[in-house]
Amino acid sequence: MTVxxxxxxxxxxxxxxxxxxxxxxxxxxxxxxxxxxxMATGCYQCHGTRGxxxxxxxxxxxxxxxxxxxxxxxxxxxRGRMPVYTAMVMPDKDVADIYAYLSSVPxxxxxxxxxxxxxxxxxxxxx
Amino acid sequence: MAAPVDLKEGERLHHGRGLARRQFLxxxxxxxxxxxxxxxxxxxxxxAGVVAPAASxxxxxxxARQPDSSTAxxxxxxEPRAATPHPRSEEATPRDESLTYSSCGGDYMVDVLRxxxxxxFAATPGNTFMGIHEAVVNYGMLTQPNLRFITTMHEEAxxxxxxxxxxxxxxxxxxxxxxxxxxxxxxxxxxxAYADRVPIFMMVGASIDATRRANAVDWLHAATDGPAMVRxxxxxxxxxxxxxxxxxxxxxxxxxxxxxxxxxxxxxxxxLMQEDEIPGGARAAPPIPKLxxxxxxxxxxxxxxxxxxLLVSAERPVIYADRAARTPEGLQLLVQLAEVLQAPVCDSNxxxxxxxxxxxxxxxxxxALLGEADVVLALEPGxxxxxxxxxxxxxxxxxxxxxxxxxxxxxxxxxxxxxNYQDLQRFASEIDLAMAADAEATLPMLIEEVKxxxxxxxxxxxxxxxxxxxxxxxxxxxxxxxxxADGWDDSPISVPRMCMEVxxxxxxxxxxxxxxxxxxxxxxxxxxxxxxxxxxxxxxxxAGIGYMAPATLGAALANQKHGRLSVxxxxxxxxxxxxxILWSAxxxxxxxxxxxxxxxxxxxxxxxxxxxxxxxxxGIDRVHIGCRIEDPNINxxxxxxxxxxxxxxxxxxxxxxxxxxxxxxxxxxKGEPALVDVVxxxx
Numbered sequence: 001m002t003v004x005x006x007x008x009x010x011x012x013x014x015x016x017x018x019x020x021x022x023x024x025x026x027x028x029x030x031x032x033x034x035x036x037x038x039m040a041t042g043c044y045q046c047h048g049t050r051g052x053x054x055x056x057x058x059x060x061x062x063x064x065x066x067x068x069x070x071x072x073x074x075x076x077x078x079r080g081r082m083p084v085y086t087a088m089v090m091p092d093k094d095v096a097d098i099y100a101y102l103s104s105v106p107x108x109x110x111x112x113x114x115x116x117x118x119x120x121x122x123x124x125x126x127x
Numbered sequence: 128m129a130a131p132v133d134l135k136e137g138e139r140l141h142h143g144r145g146l147a148r149r150q151f152l153x154x155x156x157x158x159x160x161x162x163x164x165x166x167x168x169x170x171x172x173x174x175a176g177v178v179a180p181a182a183s184x185x186x187x188x189x190x191a192r193q194p195d196s197s198t199a200x201x202x203x204x205x206e207p208r209a210a211t212p213h214p215r216s217e218e219a220t221p222r223d224e225s226l227t228y229s230s231c232g233g234d235y236m237v238d239v240l241r242x243x244x245x246x247x248f249a250a251t252p253g254n255t256f257m258g259i260h261e262a263v264v265n266y267g268m269l270t271q272p273n274l275r276f277i278t279t280m281h282e283e284a285x286x287x288x289x290x291x292x293x294x295x296x297x298x299x300x301x302x303x304x305x306x307x308x309x310x311x312x313x314x315x316x317x318x319x320a321y322a323d324r325v326p327i328f329m330m331v332g333a334s335i336d337a338t339r340r341a342n343a344v345d346w347l348h349a350a351t352d353g354p355a356m357v358r359x360x361x362x363x364x365x366x367x368x369x370x371x372x373x374x375x376x377x378x379x380x381x382x383x384x385x386x387x388x389x390x391x392x393x394x395x396x397x398x399l400m401q402e403d404e405i406p407g408g409a410r411a412a413p414p415i416p417k418l419x420x421x422x423x424x425x426x427x428x429x430x431x432x433x434x435x436x437l438l439v440s441a442e443r444p445v446i447y448a449d450r451a452a453r454t455p456e457g458l459q460l461l462v463q464l465a466e467v468l469q470a471p472v473c474d475s476n477x478x479x480x481x482x483x484x485x486x487x488x489x490x491x492x493x494x495a496l497l498g499e500a501d502v503v504l505a506l507e508p509g510x511x512x513x514x515x516x517x518x519x520x521x522x523x524x525x526x527x528x529x530x531x532x533x534x535x536x537x538x539x540x541x542x543x544x545x546x547n548y549q550d551l552q553r554f555a556s557e558i559d560l561a562m563a564a565d566a567e568a569t570l571p572m573l574i575e576e577v578k579x580x581x582x583x584x585x586x587x588x589x590x591x592x593x594x595x596x597x598x599x600x601x602x603x604x605x606x607x608x609x610x611x612a613d614g615w616d617d618s619p620i621s622v623p624r625m626c627m628e629v630x631x632x633x634x635x636x637x638x639x640x641x642x643x644x645x646x647x648x649x650x651x652x653x654x655x656x657x658x659x660x661x662x663x664x665x666x667x668x669x670a671g672i673g674y675m676a677p678a679t680l681g682a683a684l685a686n687q688k689h690g691r692l693s694v695x696x697x698x699x700x701x702x703x704x705x706x707x708i709l710w711s712a713x714x715x716x717x718x719x720x721x722x723x724x725x726x727x728x729x730x731x732x733x734x735x736x737x738x739x740x741x742x743x744x745x746g747i748d749r750v751h752i753g754c755r756i757e758d759p760n761i762n763x764x765x766x767x768x769x770x771x772x773x774x775x776x777x778x779x780x781x782x783x784x785x786x787x788x789x790x791x792x793x794x795x796x797k798g799e800p801a802l803v804d805v806v807x808x809x810x
C-alpha cells in the first residue's frame with residue numbers, strides 16, 4: 001500500500017507520547033510498520049491514535065484487542081458503520097502488523113487512578 | 128420568559144432629533160420625576176430598560192406612506208424642518224433628501240420592536256435597512272440604554288447569533304439583512320433555526336419602488352419577492368405596505384414565531400418607509416398593536432386520557448424527549464412525569480430536557496430500552512421513523528420495538544407542516560396515537576391524568592422499576608468514566624480529556640454549555656452533572672455547519688445578564704466558516720470561552736470518504752485530500768488575538784490544557800471572550 005510521506009510525517013509527530021516503548025516486532029507482526037499502517041489507512045480517525053476509541057465514531061481497539069481473527073472478520077465483513085477493508089485494500093500481512101501494533105499498546109491509567117474521573121469530581125456545584 | 132413591554136398609545140416616543148437627546152438626558156437625571164408622573168409606565172418599561180417615555184402620538188388613518196411631501200398632511204409648525212424637498216422629475220420619485228425629520232418610519236419601527244421586548248439587533252450593515260439601523264442607534268439606544276446593536280461580519284452570523292440567543296433567552300432577537308445578497312448569505316442559518324424550532328425576528332430592507340432606487344446596486348439588491356427564497360423554511364413572512372401595516376405585521380410575526388412550534392419569521396421592510404418621515408409627522412404615528420399572551424396548543428383531552436391509560440398500564444414504558452422542554456418549566460414537568468411513572472427518559476440531547484444525573488435518565492440505553500418497551504411516549508420527536516425503526520447497513524428496516532408495543536407521539540410540528548425541505552424525516556407508519564400539540568403544554572394534563580389513573584397497588588412495582596433504572600444509570604456512569612480513561616495521556620489530546628479538563632474548571636460555577644456536543648460523542652452528558660435548562664441548548668437543527676461559533680456567542684449574550692459562565696466547544700472546521708465572529712465577540716465584550724476541538728479536518732467527511740473508497744476497493748490513503756485542514760495548520764490562538772480575543776494554544780500536551788483553560792477563564796470571568804485551541808483526537 002502506498003503511504004503518503006507528508007501525511008505520515010505529520011501524524012507520527014503527534015504520537016510522541018505514544019511511541020516511546022513499542023517493541024519493533026512481536027509474535028503477530030511488525031509493530032512499527034503496523035503503527036504506520038494504522039495511521040495511513042485511517043484506523044485512527046475513528047478509533048484514536050492508540051486505539052483508545054473515538055466515542056460514537058468507533059470503539060476501543062487497544063490495549064488488549066479482540067482476537068486477530070475477530071478483528072479480521074470485522075474488517076472483511078464489518079458490522080455497523082465500519083468501512084469494509086477487503087484483502088485488496090488491506091492484505092492479511094497488513095492486518096497482522098496493525099494487530100501487532102494494537103497488541104503492543106501498554107495499558108494506561110484506569111478511571112480510579114485519575115482524580116478528575118472519580119465520582120465526586122463529576123459532580124457539579126452550579127447554582 | 129420576559130414579558131413584552133406594552134408601550135401604550137400615550138407612551139410612545141415622539142421627538143425631533145434634538146428633542147430625543149434632551150429627553151434622554153432629562154430622563155437619566157430626573158428619573159424620579161418621571162416615576163411620579165407615570166408610575167405604571169415605568170413599572171412596565173423598567174424591564175425593558177426604557178428611560179424616558181415621552182409625549183403622546185395620535186393614531187393615524189392607517190394609510191400608506193406618502194413620500195411626496197406636497198400631498199402629506201399639514202405639519203405641526205413647532206417641529207423643525209430645515210429644507211424644502213428637491214424638485215422631482217416626471218420619470219422618477221427620488222429619495223426625499225430633506226435635512227431634518229421630526230420623526231421617521233424607522234423610529235416608529237423601533238417603538239414597535241421594543242414594545243415586543245426585543246433588546247438586540249444583529250446585522251452586518253447594509254444600505255437597504257439604514258433607516259432602521261440609524262433609528263436604533265440614534266433613537267432607540269439613546270432612549271433605552273439596554274438596546275444593543277450587535278455588529279456581525281456575515282449575515283449567517285447574525286441569524287445564528289439570534290438562534291443561540293433565543294434558546295437561552297426564550298424570546299427572539301432581531302436581525303437585519305439585505306433582501307437579495309443578505310438573505311442569500313443568511314439562508315442556511317435560517318434553515319438551521321427553522322429545523323431547530325427556534326424563534327427569530329428577521330427583517331430585510333426592501334427597495335420596493337423601482338423609480339426611487341438610486342443606482343445599479345440598489346437594483347441588484349432588490350427582489351420583487353425576496354422572502355420567497357426562504358419561505359420554505361420560515362414560519363411566516365410579509366411585506367408591509369404602510370407603517371400601520373408594519374406595526375400589525377411585526378406583532379403578528381412575533382406572535383407566530385413564539386407560538387409552538389417556534390420558528391423564524393421575516394418582514395421585508397420598504398427601505399424608504401424606514402427612511403421617510405412618518406406621514407403627518409410624529410403625532411400621526413400609527414398605534415402599536417397589542418401583543419396578546421400566547422397560549423401554546425395542548426393535546427385533546429380524550430387523547431391525553433388514552434395516553435395516560437397506556438402509560439399507567441405499561442410494564443416497560445419509555446419516554447423519549449427531543450425538542451420537548453421549550454422552557455425551564457418543561458424540564459421540571461418531564462421530571463414529574465418520569466417520577467410518577469418511574470419510567471426511563473431518553474433525551475435526544477437537542478435540548479436540556481432532563482437532568483443528566485437523574486437516576487431515570489437512561490439516554491445512553493435508548494436502543495436497548497426500546498427493544499424491551501411495551502409503550503413509548505415520544506415528545507416532539509424530530510425523527511419518529513428512526514426512533515421506532517432499526518436499520519442495518521444495507522438499508523433493511525425492522526421495528527425497533529417488540530411486537531404489540533404501543534407508540535404515542537406529541538408533536539407541535541404536525542400543526543404547521545411544509546413541503547419541499549425534508550426536515551420532517553421519513554413517515555413513521557406504526558404510531559398508535561399522534562397528538563398534534565405542544566408537548567410541554569400537554570404535560571401538566573398528562574401528569575394529572577396519570578396520577579388519577581394510577582392504581583394504589585402499583586407503588587411497590589414502580590419502586591422496583593425505579594431502583595433497577597437507578598442501578599443501570601450508575602453502571603452507565605461508571606462505564607463512561609472507565610471509557611474516558613482510555614487514552615487519557617495521549618497527544619493529540621483525547622476528547623474525554625478535553626471535556627473533563629473543561630468541566631474541572633467550571634463545575635463549581637453557574638455554567639452553561641452553549642455548544643452542541645454531538646462531535647464530542649455527548650461526553651458532557653455522560654460525565655458532567657447538569658440540571659438547569661440553560662446548561663445545554665442543543666445544536667444546529669439542520670446539521671448546517673457554521674452554526675456553532677456565532678450561535679454560541681448569541682447564547683452567551685443572553686447568559687451575560689445573568690452572570691453565567693458560557694462555554695462553547697467548537698470544531699475547527701465550523702469556526703472557519705465565519706471566524707469574523709471572534710471580532711464581534713471582542714467588540715461587543717461578550718464573555719464566552721471558546722474551546723476549539725481542533726482535529727485539523729472536516730473529520731466526519733474523512734470517515735464517510737473511507738466508507739466510499741473502501742467499497743470501491745481503491746484504498747483510503749488519499750481520502751484526506753479535500754478533508755484535512757493542515758499544511759499549513761491554522762493557529763487559532765493567533766487568529767483570535769488578531770481580533771482582540773484572548774488566545775491560548777495550540778495545546779498539544781494534555782498536561783498543558785488545564786492551566787491554559789484556567790488562564791482563559793480568568794479573562795472570561797472579567798467579561799471578555801477567550802479561546803483555547805486544543806489539538807485533539809478526531810472524536
